[in-house]
Amino acid sequence: xxxxxxxxxxxxxxxxxxxxxIWGWIGVALIDLYFIYxxxxxxxxxxxxxxxxxxxxxxxxxxxxxxxxxxFPFASRDYTASSAIMQFVGTxxxxxxxxxxxxxxxxxxxxxxxxxxxxACSFSPVALLKKHPQLQDVHDEILNYFAEKRxxxxxxxx
Numbered sequence: 001x002x003x004x005x006x007x008x009x010x011x012x013x014x015x016x017x018x019x020x021x022i023w024g025w026i027g028v029a030l031i032d033l034y035f036i037y038x039x040x041x042x043x044x045x046x047x048x049x050x051x052x053x054x055x056x057x058x059x060x061x062x063x064x065x066x067x068x069x070x071x072f073p074f075a076s077r078d079y080t081a082s083s084a085i086m087q088f089v090g091t092x093x094x095x096x097x098x099x100x101x102x103x104x105x106x107x108x109x110x111x112x113x114x115x116x117x118x119x120a121c122s123f124s125p126v127a128l129l130k131k132h133p134q135l136q137d138v139h140d141e142i143l144n145y146f147a148e149k150r151x152x153x154x155x156x157x158x
Contacts, residue, residue: 001078002075002078002079002082003078003081003082003085005082006031006082006085006086007085009027009031010085010086010088010089012027013027013028013031013089013093014089014092014093014096017092017093017096017097017100018096018100021093021096021097021100021102021105022102024093024096024097025093025097025105025108028086028089028090028093028108028112029108031086032086032112032115032116032119035079035082035083035086035116035119036115036119038079039079039119039122039123042067042068042072042076042123043068043122045067045068045071046063046064046065046066046067046068047064049063049064049067052145054145055141055142055145056138056141058138059138059141059142059145062125062135062138062139062142063142065125066124066125068123069123069124069125070142070143070146076123076124077123077124079123079124080120080121080123080124080126083116083117083119083120083123084116084120086112086116087112087113087116087117087120090108090109090112090113090116091109091113093105093108093109094106094108094109094110094112097109125139
């Protein structure tokens with residue numbers, strides 16, 4: 001749902017940018033701030049997470065850092081994709097800014113690209129897993145732990 005809303009708002013901001021690029025950038029900044037706030041909110045979950053003795057220290061650290069990804073995997077992927085959409089929208093608005101001779105748009109475009117790229121990777125560690133294969137083992141350890149706990153709960157309910 002977030003992706004659809006982001007696409008619609010992105011199209012509106014692109015159209016607004018043809019008239020006045022600064023208003024497009026203000027809209028992009030507001031949406032970026034919303035994603036930054038959402039990331040901050042979900043990161044708070046990990047702060048109260050207790051140490052799990054069954055997991056390795058690396059797995060505990062990874063779980064604490066990306067707790068939101070393991071608790072809300074679909075939402076994390078949705079926000080990651082929405083952040084990438086905002087990167088794309090910012091690039092288009094930067095091009096429109098150049099055409100409209102609003103040269104600050106290039107600076108805003110670069111900042112938007114860097115910030116939303118970081119936000120996208122912070123919502124979902126999947127890109128990190130591809131870059132650092134050793135993290136895949138940590139990721140799998142956490143998933144196996146949750147699968148075991150889920151199975152134990154299921155067995156108790158029987």
